[in-house]
Amino acid sequence: MDKTIYFDNAATTQISSEVLNKMMPYLTEEYFNPSSLYSRAQKVKNAIEEARKNVAEALGADPNEIYFTSGATESNNWAIHSIVEQNKKNGKQCHIITSKIEHPSVLNVFKKLERDGLEVSYLNVDAEGRVSPEELEKTIKSNTVLVSVMYANNEVGTLQPISELGEICRKHNVVFHTDAVQAIGNVKIDVLHQNIDMLSLSGHKFHAPKGVGALYVRKGLKVENLLFGGGQERGKRAGTENVASIVGLGCAIAEATKDIEVKNRHLKELREMLLSGIKKIPKVKYNGSLEHGLTGTLNFSFEGIEGEGILLLLNSYGICCSSGSACTSGSLDPSHVLLAMGLDHGLAQSSVRISLSKYNTSEEVEKFLEVINPIVERLRKMSPVWNEKI
DSSP: OOOOEEOBTTTOOOOOHHHHHHHGGGGTTOOOOTTSOSHHHHHHHHHHHHHHHHHHHHHTOOGGGEEEESOHHHHHHHHHHHHHHHHHHTTOOOEEEEETTOOHHHHHHHHHHHHTTOEEEEEOBOTTSOBOHHHHHHHOOTTEEEEEOOSBOTTTOBBOOHHHHHHHHHHTTOEEEEEOTTTTTTSOOOTTTTTOSEEEEEGGGTTSOTTOEEEEEOTTOOOOOSBOSSOTGGGTBOSOOOHHHHHHHHHHHHHHTTSHHHHHHHHHHHHHHHHHHHTTSSSEEEESOSSSBOTTEEEEEETTSOHHHHHHHHHHTTEEOBSSOGGGTTOOSOOHHHHHTTOOHHHHHTEEEEEOOTTOOHHHHHHHHHHHHHHHHHHHHHOHHHHHHO
């Protein structure tokens, strides 16, 4: 069987060899509990703090503003619930704002809070998937306590005007949280200058292991306890630390943010190859923004056929792609992101996401382009929807 071509890096990434090598001692001889007082345990604790420093430097933050978690789903839940609970304790009737294209780990929290009686506003996006700063400002009320808008969309790669959104929130004294899972290692982030109060990230999106992430919380902003128990994570998240994965996260984020421009030049070359090849197929729509988008995430709708069929045939050639978020892959509903961008149900269900990493090559792109056209032709010949249109 031919080597697998992996074009689903927005779902997860492979652990880099550097990260794995950095982790291995903490899975073997450096197994000590970092809360213990003897010197071998303190060495492990120092490794955690070194990783915390790396995360902070990648974000333009202070190490004391970084809390390690199991990933962005936990970080998102923690951030949103924390702000809401604090304001409810103060007797405030909270209003919170998010966008219509958030990841389920944000969107479903807002929907749950809405069912619980909280006032929630969902911002629209334009045809490229961008939130309007003007709409955000109009939506903020006197009782608005939180705005949560993702940095880069996981399905189409669109980047939001984070600095402008953060500035508006700061002006109105509203906490601004962003899910930056897809942005880490792809764009430069500076939480101070971008007026970001809270930020979530997951290691497995930038070549660290699954099951580890972090939450940035701006100094001076109170965060509620997530777990009660011991004094880990400055008493806010109890439980013995996942040392090896935290060390891996620290190594990976330093790697990912070291040469962003070099990586993006490589990904842009691959993107241009893909765009040039796919545009030769009739009735294909590019979803997202080339000007305000991640260089490594592309989303296309192939009119008249279902994306699932394309994915299954690509798989037969050893090519791994997806139709959108891995967290909603069990759903038969069309992408909520593409619907919010104005696509009809048919086009939304015909979408395929290609997400690249620094490990992908031009040879892999050529192989993809070699098979995608005959796959689309084959499926369209069998499609009653396509045959009706022609």
